Amino acid sequence: MMIPYGRQNISSADIQAVVDVLGSDFLTQGPAVPAFEAGVADYCKTKYAIATNSATSALHLACLALGVGFGDIVWTSPITFVASANCALYCGAAVDFVDINPDTFNICPEHLASKFEMAERAGRLPKVLIPVHMCGQPCDMERIRGLADRYGCRIVEDASHALGASYQNGEPIGNCLYSDMVVLSFHPVKMITTGEGGMVLTNDETLARRVRLLRSHGITREPAGMVQEPDGLWYYEQVVLGFNYRMTDIHAALGLSQLGRLDQFVSDRRAVARRYNDLLEHTSIVTPLGHQISESAFHLYVVRIPGKIRRAVFNALRTADIGVNVHYIPVYLQPYYRQLGFIPGLCPNAELYYEEAISLPIFPAFSVDQQDYVVRSLVTAVSGCTS
Numbered sequence: 001m002m003i004p005y006g007r008q009n010i011s012s013a014d015i016q017a018v019v020d021v022l023g024s025d026f027l028t029q030g031p032a033v034p035a036f037e038a039g040v041a042d043y044c045k046t047k048y049a050i051a052t053n054s055a056t057s058a059l060h061l062a063c064l065a066l067g068v069g070f071g072d073i074v075w076t077s078p079i080t081f082v083a084s085a086n087c088a089l090y091c092g093a094a095v096d097f098v099d100i101n102p103d104t105f106n107i108c109p110e111h112l113a114s115k116f117e118m119a120e121r122a123g124r125l126p127k128v129l130i131p132v133h134m135c136g137q138p139c140d141m142e143r144i145r146g147l148a149d150r151y152g153c154r155i156v157e158d159a160s161h162a163l164g165a166s167y168q169n170g171e172p173i174g175n176c177l178y179s180d181m182v183v184l185s186f187h188p189v190k191m192i193t194t195g196e197g198g199m200v201l202t203n204d205e206t207l208a209r210r211v212r213l214l215r216s217h218g219i220t221r222e223p224a225g226m227v228q229e230p231d232g233l234w235y236y237e238q239v240v241l242g243f244n245y246r247m248t249d250i251h252a253a254l255g256l257s258q259l260g261r262l263d264q265f266v267s268d269r270r271a272v273a274r275r276y277n278d279l280l281e282h283t284s285i286v287t288p289l290g291h292q293i294s295e296s297a298f299h300l301y302v303v304r305i306p307g308k309i310r311r312a313v314f315n316a317l318r319t320a321d322i323g324v325n326v327h328y329i330p331v332y333l334q335p336y337y338r339q340l341g342f343i344p345g346l347c348p349n350a351e352l353y354y355e356e357a358i359s360l361p362i363f364p365a366f367s368v369d370q371q372d373y374v375v376r377s378l379v380t381a382v383s384g385c386t387s
C-alpha cells in the first residue's frame with residue numbers, strides 16, 4: 001500500500017464525538033459549532049472565531065469583510081494552494097504575487113519591500129496581502145506587518161498549514177497580533193480535521209460580525225443589525241448578499257475532539273522532521289533550511305533535489321509506493337492564471353523552487369520503519385540518478 005504524504009489521525013473518541021451529535025437534536029446550527037469555535041479561539045489566543053465549510057470559503061469571507069471588490073488588488077505567495085489567490089478573484093479584484101525566500105518558501109520581506117515601492121510609484125498598491133505560512137513555517141510577520149502598515153495594506157494570514165505553530169516571539173499562530181484575520185483549514189491532510197472545514201480568526205468585532213453575517217446568507221436575527229422594525233418573533237432580515245458557508249455540528253464535533261490532540265500531533269510531526277533532518281544531514285539532499293523545529297507545525301516536509309534529476313527521483317519514489325507530492329505549482333503558471341496574462345519569469349525563486357521540490361511523507365502516525373524506508377528509497381534514487 002502507498003505511504004501517503006499526509007493522513008488524518010482519527011481516534012475512537014473522535015468517532016464517538018461524531019456519533020453523539022448524530023443522536024442529538026442538532027446536526028447543524030446547534031451547540032457543537034460555537035464550542036469548536038471557542039476551543040480554537042482559546043488555543044490561538046484570539047477573540048473571535050467563525051467556523052466555515054472550508055478554508056476556501058473562509059478566505060472568500062475574509063476578503064469580502066475587508067471590502068475587497070472590483071478595482072482592488074490582492075497580493076499573495078505564488079507557492080501556495082490556488083485558493084489563497086482565487087479568493088480575490090471571487091470578489092472581482094485583481095491578484096499579484098510576491099516572490100518567495102528560497103530557504104523558508106515564504107513571501108520574502110525584501111521582495112515585498114521593493115514591490116511595495118514600485119506599486120506606490122505606479123499607483124497600484126494592494127488593498128490586502130495574504131501571506132501563507134508554507135509547510136507550517138511562520139512567515140516573518142513582524143517585518144511583513146511593518147511594511148503593510150507603511151502602505152496602508154490589510155493582512156489576512158493563510159494559516160491553513162500552521163495551526164499549532166508559533167511566531168518568532170513564541171506566541172501561537174492565529175492570535176491576529178500581526179494581521180486583521182487568520183484563516184485555518186481542516187482538510188484531512190492538515191493539522192486537525194473536520195473532513196472539510198475552515199475558520200476565520202480575528203480580534204476585530206466589526207470584522208467578526210461581517211464574516212458571521214456573510215457566512216449565513218447575509219441574514220440577521222438580531223434587531224440591532226436590522227434595517228426595519230421586527231415584524232414579529234419569526235422576523236429576520238437579509239441585509240447583504242451572503243452565502244451558506246456554515247460548518248455542520250457533525251464536522252465541528254470532530255474538530256473539537258481533534259483539537260484536544262493538536263499538541264501531540266504537532267510534536268509527532270516535529271519528531272518526524274527532526275529525524276529527517278538527522279538522517280539526511282550527510283547526503284546531497286537539501287532539507288528545509290529555514291524551517292525551525294520549535295516554530296513550524298510541519299504540515300509538510302519539503303526537500304530540494306537538483307532540477308535535472310527531480311522527475312526521475314520523484315518517479316522512483318512513486319514506484320516504491322511512496323506517495324510523494326509537489327507543493328506547489330506556482331499559482332500564476334496555472335492555465336487559468338496564464339489566460340489572465342501572467343507569464344513565466346514573474347517569480348524566479350518560486351519557479352526554481354518548483355523545479356526542485358518534493359514533499360516527503362509526514363503525519364502523526366508515520367512510523368520509524370516507514371520513515372527509514374522512505375529515506376533509504378530517496379538516497380538510493382538520488383545516487384542512482386547522479387551516478
Ligand SMILES: *Cc1c(COP(=O)(O)O)cnc(C)c1O
Pocket residue numbers: 054055056057080081083084132158160161184185186187196197198
Ligand atoms: C488546504 C489549503 C487551502 C484550502 O483549504 P480548504 O479547506 O480545502 O478549502 C487554502 N490555502 C492553503 C495554503 C491550503 O493548504
